[in-house]
Amino acid sequence: MDFKSILRTILKIFLPLFFGGLLLWFLYREMDVSEIWRVIKEGVRYDIIGISLLFGLAANIVRGFRWGLLISSLGERFKMSNVIYAVLGNYAVNLVLPRVGEVWRCGMITKYDKISFTKLLGTLLIDRVSDTIMVGLITLCIFIFNINFFTSFFAKNPALLEGFQSMFNSIWIYVAAIIFLAGIWFVFTYMSNFTLVQKAKAMLHNVWEGMKSIWLMEHKVRFLIETFLIWGGYFCYFYITFYAFDFTRNLGISVGLIAFTMSSIGVAVPVQGGIGPWHFMVIATLVCFGVNESDAAAFALVVHTVQTIWTGICGLFGVVALPLTNRELKTATAV
Template sequence: MINNIKSIFKNLSGVIIGAVFLFLTLHEKPLGPVWESLAGADYFFIFLSFLCLFLVFYLRALRWKLLIEEAGETPKSDKVFTSLLLGYFVNSFTPKLGEIIRCTSLQKNSKVPVAVSMGSVMAERAYDLLILGLGILCIFFIELERLQGIIDSTIGGISHIYGYRYIYVLPIFLILFVILFLVSLKRLKKSEKPIIKKVVGFLQSMFESLKQGLLLKKRFKFILLTLLIWMTLVILNYIYLLCLPETSEYSIFFAVVILFIGGLGWALPSPGGIGTTHFFLLQLFLAYQLDANAGISFGILSNGLTFIGTLVLGGYGYFRYWVEMKRA
């Protein structure tokens, strides 16, 4: 019951965050030019973006499989791909619940323990957050004067939801939570209750999988796959730019900036990055003194195509998963 309430609260808070940022993005903006811009989108590049998105998911599946293998499991590539598509499909509607879905579905179709796959997902996220953080730092270092306003706008946007004081309290709260969690886990290890032993065993397996994922043996293959994923994401954002007449002449460097600054929006707990990515992309266009309507159009187009593509591929993943379960 408590877990259900927490899940509902988490999903609801994600929707509220997305709605607030979407309101801040579209408030008092004329939407007529935006719809005209979207109507003139190039269908060839829209189709190309779907192929590119498929490649991103496939590369992510290969990398996830590699991390699972580091923990001693050997699932088939097609089953890992199916579970990953299911996870991203669910993430389109709920903030990060898809990570649980892809791990539980992989347990059903490949007998990979949830604790192991969850640890590998945590390792995957840790590496991606590292690259995202390094990319953001590099871009802000290069373009500090232009992008300083985004920091102020972001803090202002979040303060509409939580208030300024909570922004500064959050890091302290997270540190205290980690300390209390580690102390509690140490005490729980001494318990003789069966249910406590199960929980502790699950957590130990998960953290062992996380450790194996962070202490990579196949480093070269993992680094290669990671570089390919992020390069493909740059190309995907460049294709999105090519879709619209107003943004088709922007450089591929701007696509790199979009990837990392827009990534801030995807990192926030909003379903499918709706609202948060639109907000960051608009601030980015304004920082570069580009047309605000073009920024809104690009945000709607890029987020919309990613959302639709994820739904289509997720539906395909669900069909494959259903067929696999029928055959089992």
């Protein structure tokens, strides 16, 4: 590995972590650290948080089964355990390199089950789009039935709304999008004889074959049920932690759903484990519902830290289990 590759890897790891840590420092810099520490030491039912962790693990296992449905629609044979371990390991990799875990899990299934990597990318796109649609639908429902919350949220955080407005008001975004699309059209229309372009076309064709899996699968109803189970599990993973703190215990399930939705939006930011954006979304949401800022900060710090450690442990198990279980299979075959 040359110096440039090492530098790129270091930047991919530490640049997102730096910005996440900077946001975290900005959030906590003026808070009462002694009060936050008091809540962490004396005001948390860690046994309840421990129960919540089981729902997060269950949701990720169901995610493995759902991805298996998409892969099976390609007509490929594979070990379901490999898919589940790859999904678990995906999250451990993302804790080091944001968004790289998705590519890693496709690579693991290609390695151990000999399935086309580009076809797996197609199924992965469907997997992620399904989640984006779910978050979008949940956010839309929350917005429709809790318009007062969003009015209050953006009133207390005007910089967010101004950022969105300035982004979409800038003509350069639209100019860049047009140039980008025109460039792709030109390359694929007038440079189709180039070997690199032909390879790109073949890759896109395989990705499309993988994306078609949603229409080809036999168990579409099961796919929908598992999608709801995944997000139901994630909600329980988050909401049960409300009962571990005196100041969130009585807020109710509707507030839990709003806070969960806002935290899910925070996780979408490409930072390891959503560190920083997740805390901001959760703290700002809880404050809107009358929770003291120091208490909200303690809640975010405890829940995110415990759940991140849990995700890392489960992910490392998946990473280690993949080569071990497949080595055992190879040994048995050789004998």
